[in-house]
Amino acid sequence: MIADVVPTPTWYLVLAAVLFGIGAVGVLVRRNPLVLFMCIELMLNAVNLSFVALSRKLGDIGGQTAVFFVLVVAAAEVVVGLGIIVSIIRRRPGATADDLATLKG
Amino acid sequence: MIGLVAQVGDWPTPVVDWHALAPELVLIAGINLVLATDLLLEEGRKWATATLTGFVLLGAFVPVVTLAVIGGDVRALFDGRYVIDDFALILKALFLLTGYVVVLMSQTELEEGGYYQGEFYVLLLCSVLGMVMMTSSRDLVSVFIALELLSIPAYMLAAWRKRDRKSNEAGVKFYLLGVFASAVLLYGMSLLYGATGSTRFDEIAASLASGDLIGLQIVGITFVIAGFAFKVSAVPFHTWAPDTYEGAPTPVTAFLSVASKAAGFVALVLVIFTAFPTADGVYGPLVWVLAALTMTVGNVIALRQTNIVRMLAYSSVSQGGFILMPLAFVNSGDAAEPALKAVVVYLLVYGFTNLGAFAVVIAVARKTRSGAITSFGGLISYAPGLTVLMTLFLASLAGIPPLGGWIAKFNAFKAVLDAGSGSGYALAVVGAVNTAIAAAYYLRVMREMWMNDPPDGDRAPIVTPAPVATALGITAAGTVVLGIVPGLVLRFADLQDLTGALGG
Numbered sequence: 001m002i003a004d005v006v007p008t009p010t011w012y013l014v015l016a017a018v019l020f021g022i023g024a025v026g027v028l029v030r031r032n033p034l035v036l037f038m039c040i041e042l043m044l045n046a047v048n049l050s051f052v053a054l055s056r057k058l059g060d061i062g063g064q065t066a067v068f069f070v071l072v073v074a075a076a077e078v079v080v081g082l083g084i085i086v087s088i089i090r091r092r093p094g095a096t097a098d099d100l101a102t103l104k105g
Numbered sequence: 106m107i108g109l110v111a112q113v114g115d116w117p118t119p120v121v122d123w124h125a126l127a128p129e130l131v132l133i134a135g136i137n138l139v140l141a142t143d144l145l146l147e148e149g150r151k152w153a154t155a156t157l158t159g160f161v162l163l164g165a166f167v168p169v170v171t172l173a174v175i176g177g178d179v180r181a182l183f184d185g186r187y188v189i190d191d192f193a194l195i196l197k198a199l200f201l202l203t204g205y206v207v208v209l210m211s212q213t214e215l216e217e218g219g220y221y222q223g224e225f226y227v228l229l230l231c232s233v234l235g236m237v238m239m240t241s242s243r244d245l246v247s248v249f250i251a252l253e254l255l256s257i258p259a260y261m262l263a264a265w266r267k268r269d270r271k272s273n274e275a276g277v278k279f280y281l282l283g284v285f286a287s288a289v290l291l292y293g294m295s296l297l298y299g300a301t302g303s304t305r306f307d308e309i310a311a312s313l314a315s316g317d318l319i320g321l322q323i324v325g326i327t328f329v330i331a332g333f334a335f336k337v338s339a340v341p342f343h344t345w346a347p348d349t350y351e352g353a354p355t356p357v358t359a360f361l362s363v364a365s366k367a368a369g370f371v372a373l374v375l376v377i378f379t380a381f382p383t384a385d386g387v388y389g390p391l392v393w394v395l396a397a398l399t400m401t402v403g404n405v406i407a408l409r410q411t412n413i414v415r416m417l418a419y420s421s422v423s424q425g426g427f428i429l430m431p432l433a434f435v436n437s438g439d440a441a442e443p444a445l446k447a448v449v450v451y452l453l454v455y456g457f458t459n460l461g462a463f464a465v466v467i468a469v470a471r472k473t474r475s476g477a478i479t480s481f482g483g484l485i486s487y488a489p490g491l492t493v494l495m496t497l498f499l500a501s502l503a504g505i506p507p508l509g510g511w512i513a514k515f516n517a518f519k520a521v522l523d524a525g526s527g528s529g530y531a532l533a534v535v536g537a538v539n540t541a542i543a544a545a546y547y548l549r550v551m552r553e554m555w556m557n558d559p560p561d562g563d564r565a566p567i568v569t570p571a572p573v574a575t576a577l578g579i580t581a582a583g584t585v586v587l588g589i590v591p592g593l594v595l596r597f598a599d600l601q602d603l604t605g606a607l608g609g
Contacts (some may be wrong), residue, residue: 013299020292033277037281040288043292044287046292047291047292047295050296051295051298053299054296054298063299066246066249069250070249070291073249073257073287077257077284080280084264084276084277087267091270
């Protein structure tokens with residue numbers, strides 16, 4: 001029965017890979033800077049899941065420690081990123097990543 | 106409860122070598138000091154924060170020098186996760202000096218532009234601290250933290266001119282691609298950790314060397330290299346670089362193109378030499394292709410640029426290809442030792458030369474208010490000093506003897522040829538062709554300066570502010586001295602030290 005199936009770390013690794021893939025595809029196809037940003041966060045969380053699952057599989061605490069560092073750095077990145085994106089949206093409401101084409105060549 | 110306390114008491118207290126950590130500690134103290142000073146100063150006296158930042162960077166230089174003079178054993182801290190060896194010291198010196206020169210270059214620009222001065226220098230110091238930490242990191246987590254510490258302030262610096270469209274755009278492009286690269290890098294790190302069971306470089310190397318590579322390890326290594334390839338703006342991960350370089354304030358561009366890029370290379374050197382040297386079946390072809398593409402694409406696009414900063418941006422992309430070149434052959438033949446020397450020497454020479462070129466651009470743009478290459482027309486008739494210096498820097502970038510750039514290119518080619526394999530010779534041919542192409546666009550700027558007339562006929566002399574003149578002096582001296590006596594720095598690039606520290 002379904003209840004008998006015990007999830008193994010491999011399940012979580014597959015889930016992490018899928019989440020990372022969704023995030024990466026999102027970065028490549030979406031155009032709104034905020035959505036791009038959410039996709040990147042999804043990728044970072046996939047990394048966290050992968051670290052924790054592998055840490056559990058190896059019986060080693062190192063991977064879980066790494067997650068704390070990733071979390072803190074991701075929070076710092078959010079602050080900086082939102083600051084930059086807000087300063088753009090203020091100057092140009094409704095800007096998408098395609099509109100940012102003053103610089104090219 | 107008492108038992109718990111007793112247990113805690115049994116924990117071994119980590120032995121901290123304070124002397125070895127002194128450069129970082131001075132920087133941390135300096136960051137707080139500049140931040141506090143900025144709060145207390147009134148608007149008209151903010152220039153003092155620049156002076157203070159200069160002193161902090163020079164102050165951090167002192168322990169680097171004492172560590173180098175005392176020499177002796179490699180100092181490993183925190184279970185070998187943080188190592189101070191000759192390789193780390195010479196690059197710490199490079200980053201501190203780069204930081205100092207960038208402060209000199211920013212001073213006038215920030216004062217005249219009315220930007221937020223105190224915050225600028227605090228962020229600059231944070232970024233330099235990240236770079237200084239990067240040189241010593243020997244663990245996936247500490248490399249990641251160092252990388253983010255140097256990148257996050259750099260995103261803000263790129264977007265510094267808040268009300269300027271170009272600067273905004275430079276910041277957001279740099280930020281989105283930088284964070285994306287971090288995510289890719291981290292995912293690679295997590296797979297590498299899972300496949301080898303450790304985050305420490307020496308243990309990863311031992312695990313990778315112990316058997317055939319498995320799929321997870323190959324994917325992990327590929328993702329890690331790709332993540333760092335963004336940082337060093339290797340083609341095809343270079344798209345952010347020219348836009349960010351053009352849009353950011355010019356001193357920040359100089360900082361990004363030299364220090365931030367060098368830090369990316371330091372990270373690449375560390376992972377390739379210490380974490381997976383034996384996996385050359387994976388990174389060898391990858392780095393080979395990246396190097397060949399980076400040189401060629403960077404050069405071809407640089408040829409048709411009309412903006413000097415954009416041209417220097419693509420030129421720096423293509424120079425990155427030459428630095429990557431020896432890294433493809435770390436495990437083949439006797440190429441390891443020359444490869445490490447080549448990368449270190451190239452980073453130092455490139456640092457001085459490129460900073461110098463940007464300093465000239467800043468000095469000239471103060472008068473011409475233009476970024477076009479044609480605005481350099483007839484520079485010799487009203488600013489002979491700047492013309493000679495710019496010629497010197499461009500000649501060094503092109504690799505003309507006896508300047509630093511020549512010795513850097515010579516070492517890079519020597520390392521590739523030492524590998525003694527067919528793919529090594531092939532890459533050397535690609536490099537040689539690219540050296541010739543690159544000379545074309547460097548010579549075009551020289552011709553503009555020496556042969557043509559000023560576009561608007563204005564021959565009023567350029568007044569170079571004292572700090573920019575000092576920056577020019579330092580970089581010109583570095584470019585010439587490294588070309589004539591490269592032996593000064595070669596002893597710091599000792600392979601035995603770098604890999605030996607991991608055994609102990």
